[in-house]
Amino acid sequence: MESYLEEIPSYVEKIKFIKETILSNIVLIGQVPSQTFNEARRADIFQERMADAQVDECSMDEFRNPIGVVRGTSDKKPPIFVVGHLDTFIDKEVDHNYTIIKDAVYGPGIMDNSAGIGILISLPEIFRKLGLRFESDIVIAGLIHSLGKANLQGIRRLLGAWKTRIRGAICVEGGELGRLNYYSDGIRRCEVECRISAEDGVEYRFKPNAILILNDVINRILTLCLPQRPRARVIIGKISGGFKHGIIALEGTLGFEIQSDSDQMVKTIFRDINDIVDGLSHEYQVDMKLKTISSVNAGTLNFNHPLVKSTVAIMKKLDLKPIAEPSGSELSIFLSQQIPAVTLGVSRGHNYHLANAWMEIEPMYRGIAQIVGVIKAIDSGVCDE
Amino acid sequence: MSRNWLERNTFHYSDFKDLRNLVEVKAKKNLRISLCLPTLNEEKTIAKEIVIMKSELMTRYPLLDEIVVVDSGSTDKTEEIAREYGADVYRASDILPHMEVFQGKGENLWKALYITKGDIIVYLDADIKNIHHRFVYALVGPLLLSDRIRYAKAFYDRPIAIGKNMMRATGGGRVTELVIRPLFSLYFPELTQILQPLSGEYAGYRDIFEKIPFPIGYGIETSMILDIYEKWGLDVMAQVDLEKRVHRNQDTKALGRMAFVILKTFLNRIEKLGLIEKKKEMFNEMIQYKLENDTYKPDIRQPADHERPPMISVPGYGERPASLK
Numbered sequence: 195m196e197s198y199l200e201e202i203p204s205y206v207e208k209i210k211f212i213k214e215t216i217l218s219n220i221v222l223i224g225q226v227p228s229q230t231f232n233e234a235r236r237a238d239i240f241q242e243r244m245a246d247a248q249v250d251e252c253s254m255d256e257f258r259n260p261i262g263v264v265r266g267t268s269d270k271k272p273p274i275f276v277v278g279h280l281d282t283f284i285d286k287e288v289d290h291n292y293t294i295i296k297d298a299v300y301g302p303g304i305m306d307n308s309a310g311i312g313i314l315i316s317l318p319e320i321f322r323k324l325g326l327r328f329e330s331d332i333v334i335a336g337l338i339h340s341l342g343k344a345n346l347q348g349i350r351r352l353l354g355a356w357k358t359r360i361r362g363a364i365c366v367e368g369g370e371l372g373r374l375n376y377y378s379d380g381i382r383r384c385e386v387e388c389r390i391s392a393e394d395g396v397e398y399r400f401k402p403n404a405i406l407i408l409n410d411v412i413n414r415i416l417t418l419c420l421p422q423r424p425r426a427r428v429i430i431g432k433i434s435g436g437f438k439h440g441i442i443a444l445e446g447t448l449g450f451e452i453q454s455d456s457d458q459m460v461k462t463i464f465r466d467i468n469d470i471v472d473g474l475s476h477e478y479q480v481d482m483k484l485k486t487i488s489s490v491n492a493g494t495l496n497f498n499h500p501l502v503k504s505t506v507a508i509m510k511k512l513d514l515k516p517i518a519e520p521s522g523s524e525l526s527i528f529l530s531q532q533i534p535a536v537t538l539g540v541s542r543g544h545n546y547h548l549a550n551a552w553m554e555i556e557p558m559y560r561g562i563a564q565i566v567g568v569i570k571a572i573d574s575g576v577c578d579e
Numbered sequence: 580m581s582r583n584w585l586e587r588n589t590f591h592y593s594d595f596k597d598l599r600n601l602v603e604v605k606a607k608k609n610l611r612i613s614l615c616l617p618t619l620n621e622e623k624t625i626a627k628e629i630v631i632m633k634s635e636l637m638t639r640y641p642l643l644d645e646i647v648v649v650d651s652g653s654t655d656k657t658e659e660i661a662r663e664y665g666a667d668v669y670r671a672s673d674i675l676p677h678m679e680v681f682q683g684k685g686e687n688l689w690k691a692l693y694i695t696k697g698d699i700i701v702y703l704d705a706d707i708k709n710i711h712h713r714f715v716y717a718l719v720g721p722l723l724l725s726d727r728i729r730y731a732k733a734f735y736d737r738p739i740a741i742g743k744n745m746m747r748a749t750g751g752g753r754v755t756e757l758v759i760r761p762l763f764s765l766y767f768p769e770l771t772q773i774l775q776p777l778s779g780e781y782a783g784y785r786d787i788f789e790k791i792p793f794p795i796g797y798g799i800e801t802s803m804i805l806d807i808y809e810k811w812g813l814d815v816m817a818q819v820d821l822e823k824r825v826h827r828n829q830d831t832k833a834l835g836r837m838a839f840v841i842l843k844t845f846l847n848r849i850e851k852l853g854l855i856e857k858k859k860e861m862f863n864e865m866i867q868y869k870l871e872n873d874t875y876k877p878d879i880r881q882p883a884d885h886e887r888p889p890m891i892s893v894p895g896y897g898e899r900p901a902s903l904k
Contacts, residue, residue, distance in 0.1 A: 214664065218634035221627060225709065246639065291708040291825060294626035296660050 198570045202511050205324055205563040212323050220312025224301050227286035233338040236280045240315055240336040247318035257351035264318055264332040273331040274572050275363035277524055278310040279340035288549050300552040305543035309368035309553050313540050313562055328573045330361050345488030349524040362577035363535035364568055365524045371561045374516040375537035376502045377494035378526030380457040382464055383487040386411055386448040386471055390480050402478045404446035405435050414470045424456035455492050490522055493529030500576040501534045508567035512560045534577040538565055585772040588817040592713040595720025598640040604723045611644045613697030617687035619651040621705040622660055628710045629664040635712035647695050649687040669694055683883050685799035692789055692890040704779035708825040718782035721817040729815040730783035730807055734775040735824040758838045762845050769813055776804050789891040796883040797837045798844030805848045832867055839865040840882045
């Protein structure tokens with residue numbers, strides 16, 4: 195491990211030599227709107243850039259995930275995957291024109307995940323600049339249909355169709371530099387829809403209000419006793435409903451996520467919330483349903499797994515402080531298939547999901563060096579044991 | 580009036596997407612290409628233009644030989660940022676410093692002729708929010724691939740479908756549709772085929788640019804078209820559809836001042852061509868009004884209307900240091 199570890203800090207300055215290429219890739223891909231289920235244009239650009247970078251193989255899989263392959267020197271070593279999600283939460287109506295100033299790039303979706311994708315499509319050029327060849331093939335994949343209701347279909351389909359063993363994987367996210375995800379929570383993302391008939395019927399003495407009923411659902415969820423072990427929580431993330439200020443709301447939707455490191459606990463909490471919804475639906479005589487939007491299972495690498503240990507060593511070598519948190523992203527799909535994987539962040543950012551999101555440029559070079567270092571670690575065999 | 584020009588000399592940027600081919604043709608013809616960005620307080624857009632052009636058209640495909648920023652004296656960080664991202668940055672007043680100093684886009688474009696090396700020069704405004712390298716390769720494409728075309732100009736938003744029944748508005752801005760198009764229709768109907776004569780993005784051979792005068796202000800685009808048309812004819816010109824361009828919008832008063840300068844430039848040109856005779860000199864003040872404390876007050880401006888002579892006539896131009904040729 196030591197031999198490659200020593201080289202890694204020197205990558206930072208070398209990567210700066212191609213900063214225009216990297217920033218250009220981030221901007222050109224980030225300016226293309228790519229809301230979940232509408233990533234086709236961004237996928238095309240990903241593929242074009244891969245072709246331009248003259249990777250050895252460039253294609254779309256059957257699900258239309260764009261893929262570039264940098265061939266390795268050995269045909270016996272399984273491939274290493276480096277992936278990132280192409281979709282964003284940003285509505286296509288938002289102005290997607292990015293701005294570069296001296297030390298920052300501004301633009302909606304830059305941290306989630308244009309910067310990550312910009313780095314992925316720059317990797318072939320970065321390898322060339324650093325003079326790196328790997329034993330394994332490096333499979334660079336942009337993933338469509340990842341976020342929210344898409345429920346990570348892109349990575350599920352990519353891995354579902356991949357017939358040979360995968361040596362290890364890195365999931366690349368725009369932010370935050372220093373993150374080291376090597377375990378994923380079990381997650382169930384849910385919606386409660388409440389609808390009240392617009393007709394005045396005998397069942398209503400007083401017309402109920404969808405927003406107040408959802409408020410009641412929230413209050414009852416908050417009374418649930420969640421254990422400390424296994425770790426569990428419910429995040430109330432979205433609420434919408436109503437028509438105008440002076441009219442009783444006849445429709446409303448509540449979005450929340452159940453997270454736990456135990457899949458069983460996720461199921462138990464889901465059942466409890468379902469009981470709450472059923473009970474209130476009966477009590478108020480309204481049509482209210484709990485729906486699962488997406489779910490992933492919990493998975494983990496041990497902290498002493500060689501991939502985790504090597505990644506920590508690489509980050510420390512670059513003066514980065516590793517921050518371990520669970521991740522519910524593509525990582526969970528790799529881990530559920532026993533493929534050692536980590537999620538890493540590229541740079542520091544601000545206003546992540548707002549139209550004025552921005553990324554600091556200078557930390558990005560260490561973020562990239564870290565990704566290259568982990569590819570080298572996997573190529574040197576840390577996932578083979 | 581010949582309408583063939585519109586069909587023969589109108590292109591779409593995708594016609595020139597094969598960058599490898601453009602680079603080969605450029606090498607075969609032994610040409611150098613300079614990109615010039617005139618600036619005045621463009622710190623929000625300049626870096627992106629330089630980064631994308633450098634990455635795509637210098638590193639990836641060596642189509643450009645230099646990126647030059649000519650600045651009118653920005654008070655923001657335009658010059659510092661442009662330098663940081665690798666452009667050659669000049670203060671307009673430092674070029675030909677013995678000459679009287681003027682400020683304006685045309686002044687910067689004219690002075691760029693003195694400090695750039697290219698046989699072909701591409702001029703782009705520096706305030707394009709949706710900048711893409713097509714803005715350069717699509718303008719250079721016709722110049723490289725045709726031996727006839729010497730000057731190419733951009734237009735945007737697919738304004739017209741040629742050869743089909745579908746016709747849409749020509750997509751020009753307000754000054755184009757209310758000032759230039761009526762004037763061209765009255766005096767040079769052929770030139771109405773240029774869909775957006777005021778677009779700020781164009782490219783041409785040095786031997787064209789150095790032989791025409793440059794008004795220092797808003798009149799530059801109008802005079803350039805009229806002068807090229809008069810000296811070499813419409814056939815040396817081309818226009819390229821770059822689809823979408825996002826830039827700052829100007830208010831009506833600012834457009835009024837722009838129209839004033841353009842009208843003046845146009846009238847002076849057609850007088851020189853003997854098409855009209857002015858019985859008396861025109862006034863040189865644009866008078867607008869503003870409401871202040873319930874009183875209408877005149878807002879009088881004297882837009883710059885100085886004109887630089889053809890660069891080839893400037894003493895010392897032919898003897899520039901070899902590094903500038």
